[in-house]
Amino acid sequence: MSAPSPIRVLVVDDSAVVRRAVTDVLNADPAITVVGTASNPYIARDRIKELSPDVITLDLEMPRMDGLTFLGILMREHPLPVIIMSSLTKAGSQQAMEALRLGAVDVLAKPAGPYSFGELGPRLQEAVKAAARARLRRPLPDTHVQPPAPIVSPLTPKITPSYGRGDPRRLIVLGASTGGTEALREVLVNLPADLPPIAIVQHIPPLFSRAFAERLDTLCALRVHEAVDGQPLLPGTALIAPGNFHLLVRWTGAGYRAELSSGAQVWHQRPAVDILFKSVPDSSCPHVIAGVLTGMGKDGAGGLLRLRQAGASTFAQDEASSVVYGMPREAWECGGAQLQIPLDTIAAHIVRLAAQPRSTHETR
Helix, strand or coil: CCCCCCCEEEECCCCCHHHHHHHHHHHHHHHHEEEEEEEHHHHHHHHHHHHHCCCCCCCEECCCCCCHHHHHHHHHHHCCCCEEEEEHHHHHHHHHHHHHHCCCCCCCCCCCCHHHHHHHHHHHHHHHHHHHHCCCCCCCCCCCCCCCCCCCCCCCCCHHHCCCCCCCCCEEEEECCCHHHHHHHHHHCCCCCCCCCEEEEECCCHHHHHHHHHHHHHCCCCEEEEEECCECCCCEEEECCCCCCEEEEEEECEEEEEECCEEEECCCCCCCCCHHHHCCCHHHHHEEEEEEEEEEECCHHHHHHHHHHCCEEEECCCCCCCHHHHHHHHHCCCCCCCCCEEEHHHHHHHHHHCCCCCCCCCCC
């Protein structure tokens, strides 16, 4: 049986030094080969026709045509998996969030200098492998969506939704990676404003996490913030783990508080979904709703299993709606997820469970 062909990558960046650094990093992995480079989108267009790459790495700040404009044209006329390499600035992070909305698979922070690319190497290599497996999707409109009414089964009495009111141990925890920024957006914009507190880990670089939270806050009925150490988790609020910090939740006796940690990476990630999930106290688990969304790797599977075993209601995004069906697959196959759910029904599922007085849902 022959080995699979290497993933063919086109590197698009106006800096010759960066093109060389990215090429060296990617070619160091035998599963990847850089088939060409381009210094601007016009050259990239010709290279795509000539070389038929599997994945493109794309800088956003380039002469003649900026990366966002090129990405929009590319996703309309010749869709390909694209990884954005963006500067670690406020403007760069906002542009990166727009690139994800337009259909980019992932975003990485461009190091300050070429000698820093070695540190980015493993993350960039994994991002390329995930992108090569990704299901491309159409861009979502960047507008607020009216949350649907709670769904109540006709086989059970109607429940008056309490959502964020009632037991202070009620909590929703979610984790995602590749494709997760847009998946989380689709979920959160369809949630009402009075749900229990929500804590979220999305694998994302520093500063980009703040831009992600700020954008969601403008779109959602919920308040969405980047988590701050010691901050209380309040009903109607979702906290996003800051890039490069683990997010944990601590029970105070009257509610939860966020705790940030710069501890070791887990599954090569910081923040890690498993760290969040495993920080939930056992006594709280029967009151917890937990889910793993699209992403590559195993992060979150073990933590979700532990939550389910302690009484939480758990789910994973299904394969058909996942950009990368890695983390959800692991969560399902290890027994951590009770259900696999299409992305467009996750919000309604969370609302239905939040309306129940405590976790009562078990399927397998």
